[in-house]
Amino acid sequence: MGGSVKAILGTMGLVAVLATGAGAQQATRTQPVEGMRDNGTGFHALVGARVVTGPGQVMDDATIVIRDGLIQEVGGGDAPAGARVWDLEGLTVYPGFIDAHADLGMDDVPEGGDVGPTHWNPQVRAWFSTTRNLQDDAGRRAALRSQGFGAALAVPSQGIFRGTASLVTLGDEGVRDRVLRPDIAQAIGFQRSFELGGSYPNSAMGTISLMKQTFMDADWYERAWGAYEASGRAFLPPETSEALAALEDATDGDQPVIFETGSEEEYLRAHSLASEFGLDAWYRGNGLEYRLIDVPRGRTEPLIVPLDFPDAPDVGHPGAALDASLADLRHWYLAPTSPAQLSDAGVSFAITTDGLSSLNEFLPNLRVAVARGLEADDALAALTTTPASWLGIDRTHGTIAEGKVANLIVSEGDLFAEEATVRDVWVQGRVYGVTRPAQFDPRGSWEIASDDEWGFQAVLVLEGPLNRLRGYLDIASTGPDLPGGARIDLESATAVAETGRIDVRFNGEVLGYQGMALLSGSVRGDDFFGWTSLPNGADPSFRGIRSEPFEGPARGTVAMDVPEIDLPFIRPMMDYGRTSIPEQPAAVVVRNATVWTQGAQGIIEGADLLVRAGTVEAVGMDLDAPGGAVEIDASGKHVTPGMIDPHIHSGVSAVNESGFAIVPEVRMGDVVTHNNIWMYRQAAGGLTTAHIKHGSANPIGGENVFVKMRWGLLPEDLKLENAPRTVKFALGENPKRRQGR
Incomplete structure (x- = not known):
C-alpha cells in the first residue's frame, strides 16, 4: 500500500513539473481553487503592428505570438492556427515599462505601532517587508498601467530605514501571483515619518547619525551572533533585533540600498554614507540632477530619476516678478533637461513615476523630457532595459523577444510624441484596456448664488497651475447683510479630478464673520453645486454655472516649447553662482599696502606681502617677487587678516x-x-x-x-x-x- 501511494505521489509530482515547465496562463499555486478554474485562452497573435522590440530596434508589419503569458514568436509571419487574432494595423507596440521606484498599496503603519523585537527607534523599520504587506490596490495598478507600466519595484515610504522593496507585476492577479522578486533591496530616506512616533531624530544631522549608528550596529549584530554560535552558545545570547538582522545582507554589500534623496545635498550625503559603509547603493533622485551633472559623471551606481517638473514662477505682475528668484527661474527652465543631460554625460539612469502629484502627469512629462533633448531610444531604455538589468529580470523583461514575458504597450502613434495615446497594455499575456480619465479643469469663472434667504451671490475665479490653484471671490450680492462689490482673495483652493470636487477657503471677515469660511461643491459639466460652511456654524447651499472657461496652454506652464537659452553652468545655481573657481596663482605679491599683521610687527605702512600657494610667506619692505608671481599695487589700501x-x-x-x-x-x-x-x-x-x-x-x-x-x-x-x-x-x-x- 505504501509503495502504491509513493508511486501515485511521484506521478503527480512529475505531472506538476511538466505543467510548470510548459508554462501556464494560470500560474502554478498551492491554494485550492474553489469553483471553476479559469482556463481562458492564453494564445494570442498581434498582427500588422509596428513593433519596437527594444531601444533602437524596430520591425514593421510584424506579428507577436503570445502563449500562456510568454512571447512565443516575433516576426513577419501569419497568425498561427487557433490563436486569437488582434489586428493592430496602424498601431505601435513597445515593451512594457518598468518603474524602478513605485509607490504601491502597502499598510506601512500598522495600528498600535510596531510590535516584537524590532528596533528601539520606530524610524528604523528595516524589518518591514513589502512582500508581506502588499495590499490589493487595484486602482493604483490600473493607473500605472494607463501610463504603460507592466511591472514595478514597490518601495516602502515610512521611516528612515523603511524596509525591503519587492518587484511586482501590475496585473490583476491575486497578491500571491503578483510578486516577481521579493525583498530585493533595502529602502532608506532622509525624512522621518512623524506618524511613526519617537522624538529622535528631528534634524538632518540626527538622521545621518542614526543611519551611521544603525549600520555600525548591524555589523556588530552579525559579528556578535556569529561569535555566540561559534562558541557553542557558551554565553548569554546578544539582544534580538529584527531590524539589525534584516540589514545583514545590505551591510555585507549583498543587497542594494536605495537612498531616496530630496535635494542635491541629500544625494551627496547618501553617496558619502554608501562610500563609508561599502554599500551597493542606488539613488532615487530629486529632479535637481542638472545641478550636479558633473558629480555623477561616469558613475555606474543606479540613479532613478523622477519627472516632477515645476510650473513657471508667477511673473504676472511686477511685484510677483520681483519675488521670482534666479534659482526658481533656472529650475523651471532646466529641470526638464535633467534626463537629457544625464544621458549626454553617460550616466546610467532609470525613470520613475514617483513624486508626481498625479500618475496622469507621467506620459505628458516624459514627452516634455524628450522635447527638451532626451532621445526617444534613451527614454525607452530608461523605462525598460536599464531597470530590467538592475532588477535582475533582463532575461524575462525589458524587450519584446521570444521567451520573454508578454508585457506590452499598444500605442496610437509614436509613444513619445505629444499626440500619442496608450490604447492597451498587456501584462503577463493579459490585455488591459486603458480608460482615459475625463479631463477636469476647474479654472475659469463660476457664477454662484445661495439657495436661501442669505442672498449670497458672487463670481468665483480660479486660475494658476492645477496643482497650486489660486483665485478670488467677487461679491455681487444684494442681500441685506452682505457687501456688494467686495473682492476676497482665496486662502486656498484645491480640485480633485477623480471626483470633480472643488474646495476653496477664504477669510469670512469681509462677510462679517470672524474666521475661515469653506465653499465646497461638485462639478457636473458646467454646473456647480454644494455648501458653504461659515464660521458661525451655518451651511447654506448654493448653485452655480461656469460663466467663462479657462483660456491657457493645455500642458500648463511646464517648460516644454521654450526657446533655447545658452545658460552657463554655475554653482550654486542661484544668485551670484560661479561659472568656475578662481585659479590660485603660484605666488602673489601685494605692493605698497598698509598691512595690519595683528602680530608683533603691528601695522606696517608701505609694506609688501608675499603669498605662496595660499600661505603668507613674508611681510616686509621691497620683497623680491618669485618668477611668474602676480603683483598687485595696493597703494592707499589696507590688508588685514581675513x-x-x-x-x-x-x-x-x-x-x-x-x-x-x-x-x-x-x-x-x-x-x-x-x-x-x-x-x-x-x-x-x-x-x-x-x-x-x-x-x-x-x-x-x-x-x-x-x-x-x-x-x-x-x-x-x-x-x-x-x-x-x-x-x-x-x-x-x-x-x-x-x-x-
Whole structure:
C-alpha cells in the first residue's frame, strides 16, 4: 500500500513539473481553487503592428505570438492556427515599462505601532517587508498601467530605514501571483515619518547619525551572533533585533540600498554614507540632477530619476516678478533637461513615476523630457532595459523577444510624441484596456448664488497651475447683510479630478464673520453645486454655472516649447553662482599696502606681502617677487587678516537636534550646505573662516565644524582642513526651554 501511494505521489509530482515547465496562463499555486478554474485562452497573435522590440530596434508589419503569458514568436509571419487574432494595423507596440521606484498599496503603519523585537527607534523599520504587506490596490495598478507600466519595484515610504522593496507585476492577479522578486533591496530616506512616533531624530544631522549608528550596529549584530554560535552558545545570547538582522545582507554589500534623496545635498550625503559603509547603493533622485551633472559623471551606481517638473514662477505682475528668484527661474527652465543631460554625460539612469502629484502627469512629462533633448531610444531604455538589468529580470523583461514575458504597450502613434495615446497594455499575456480619465479643469469663472434667504451671490475665479490653484471671490450680492462689490482673495483652493470636487477657503471677515469660511461643491459639466460652511456654524447651499472657461496652454506652464537659452553652468545655481573657481596663482605679491599683521610687527605702512600657494610667506619692505608671481599695487589700501567668526549658525541644513538632550554623536559637518546666500554675503563682508556650531537646545549638543567661505564649491570642499574638533555645550535658559524630552 505504501509503495502504491509513493508511486501515485511521484506521478503527480512529475505531472506538476511538466505543467510548470510548459508554462501556464494560470500560474502554478498551492491554494485550492474553489469553483471553476479559469482556463481562458492564453494564445494570442498581434498582427500588422509596428513593433519596437527594444531601444533602437524596430520591425514593421510584424506579428507577436503570445502563449500562456510568454512571447512565443516575433516576426513577419501569419497568425498561427487557433490563436486569437488582434489586428493592430496602424498601431505601435513597445515593451512594457518598468518603474524602478513605485509607490504601491502597502499598510506601512500598522495600528498600535510596531510590535516584537524590532528596533528601539520606530524610524528604523528595516524589518518591514513589502512582500508581506502588499495590499490589493487595484486602482493604483490600473493607473500605472494607463501610463504603460507592466511591472514595478514597490518601495516602502515610512521611516528612515523603511524596509525591503519587492518587484511586482501590475496585473490583476491575486497578491500571491503578483510578486516577481521579493525583498530585493533595502529602502532608506532622509525624512522621518512623524506618524511613526519617537522624538529622535528631528534634524538632518540626527538622521545621518542614526543611519551611521544603525549600520555600525548591524555589523556588530552579525559579528556578535556569529561569535555566540561559534562558541557553542557558551554565553548569554546578544539582544534580538529584527531590524539589525534584516540589514545583514545590505551591510555585507549583498543587497542594494536605495537612498531616496530630496535635494542635491541629500544625494551627496547618501553617496558619502554608501562610500563609508561599502554599500551597493542606488539613488532615487530629486529632479535637481542638472545641478550636479558633473558629480555623477561616469558613475555606474543606479540613479532613478523622477519627472516632477515645476510650473513657471508667477511673473504676472511686477511685484510677483520681483519675488521670482534666479534659482526658481533656472529650475523651471532646466529641470526638464535633467534626463537629457544625464544621458549626454553617460550616466546610467532609470525613470520613475514617483513624486508626481498625479500618475496622469507621467506620459505628458516624459514627452516634455524628450522635447527638451532626451532621445526617444534613451527614454525607452530608461523605462525598460536599464531597470530590467538592475532588477535582475533582463532575461524575462525589458524587450519584446521570444521567451520573454508578454508585457506590452499598444500605442496610437509614436509613444513619445505629444499626440500619442496608450490604447492597451498587456501584462503577463493579459490585455488591459486603458480608460482615459475625463479631463477636469476647474479654472475659469463660476457664477454662484445661495439657495436661501442669505442672498449670497458672487463670481468665483480660479486660475494658476492645477496643482497650486489660486483665485478670488467677487461679491455681487444684494442681500441685506452682505457687501456688494467686495473682492476676497482665496486662502486656498484645491480640485480633485477623480471626483470633480472643488474646495476653496477664504477669510469670512469681509462677510462679517470672524474666521475661515469653506465653499465646497461638485462639478457636473458646467454646473456647480454644494455648501458653504461659515464660521458661525451655518451651511447654506448654493448653485452655480461656469460663466467663462479657462483660456491657457493645455500642458500648463511646464517648460516644454521654450526657446533655447545658452545658460552657463554655475554653482550654486542661484544668485551670484560661479561659472568656475578662481585659479590660485603660484605666488602673489601685494605692493605698497598698509598691512595690519595683528602680530608683533603691528601695522606696517608701505609694506609688501608675499603669498605662496595660499600661505603668507613674508611681510616686509621691497620683497623680491618669485618668477611668474602676480603683483598687485595696493597703494592707499589696507590688508588685514581675513575675519573669523567663532560662533555661527548659517550654512547648514539644520541647527538643533532636540530629540534627545545629550547628542554629541551628531555632526554639523554632515549637513554643511553650499547654496546658502549668507555665505556669499559674509564673504563679501570680509569673513573668510567660520566655526559653525550646533544650537543651544541641548546641554550637550553635537560636533561643530570649521568652514572656509569658498563660494562655488561643494559642501565637503568648504570644510577647513586639519581643523580642531569641538563639541557644543549650552547652559542657561535655552536648554531648559525644550519641553517633552
